[in-house]
Amino acid sequence: MMLLYTLIAFVFALFFLNWLLGYKKGNITLTLDDRYTGLKEYAEAIEIELKKEGKQAVYKGGRKFLVDGKLYEFSDRTVPIGGVPTQQTILEPK
Template sequence: METVILVIGVIGTISLMLFMSNQWLGYGKGNIVMTLDEHYTNLNEYVPAILTKLYEDGKSAHYLGDRKFEVNGKRYVLVERTVPIGRVPTQQTVLMPDKK
């Protein structure tokens, strides 16, 4: 009986860790996740790169200002993260639905 409880606990912990890592990486419901070719520190260069990527993906998009975008008629907020991909720090662009 103790072994069953231990196995269930381990499986539950692993499942929770996978779920939280997906949320941390931005793969939540309704998010648009992109990894661009370059790392951008200047918003004046970053925004056109995001818009170009969205256009390439066949989406209608424009920048509203203050890190907010409108993509296919829905409003999104820009959140950027640096995540390790293959042990290399990579800038990940996440557009999260605007809750306002």
Template sequence: MELFAIGLGILGVLSLGWFFYSYWLGYKGGNIVMTLDEHYTKLEEYVPAILAKLYEDGKAAHYLGDRKFEVEGKRYVLVERTVPIGHVPTQQTVLQPEK
């Protein structure tokens, strides 16, 4: 019985860790998360790449300026993160619903 409780505790900790890691990466309700092929440092190059990816995914979108997008009639704010994927720093694009 004690071994079962320890196993259940370890499983709970791992599940909680996975949840917070996913939340930190931007995978929460309403967000649009993308990983693009290139790393962009200039917004003038980054915005067209985001729009191209959204169009490729079949979404109607346009850039409003000031890091804001309108996708399928809803407004989003661009948040970018650098996350380790396979021990390689990767730029991740997160469009969060505007509040």
């Protein structure tokens, strides 16, 4: 019985962690090669990455992008990937 509870807690933790990291339905999640602190350079890097993925992307200002005709707002988080702090970009539909 304890094994069942442990398994349920583990599965719940995985789903919660994915949700917390921005992997929700409709979100676009990017992990860029470099870390950006300036908004202008960061937005340019996001736009380039989206275009590499074959999407039509235009930065509209104010942390908002028009991606394939839909409006998204981006935020970023620092997450450890392989023990290395990595900047992760999440675009959420608005």
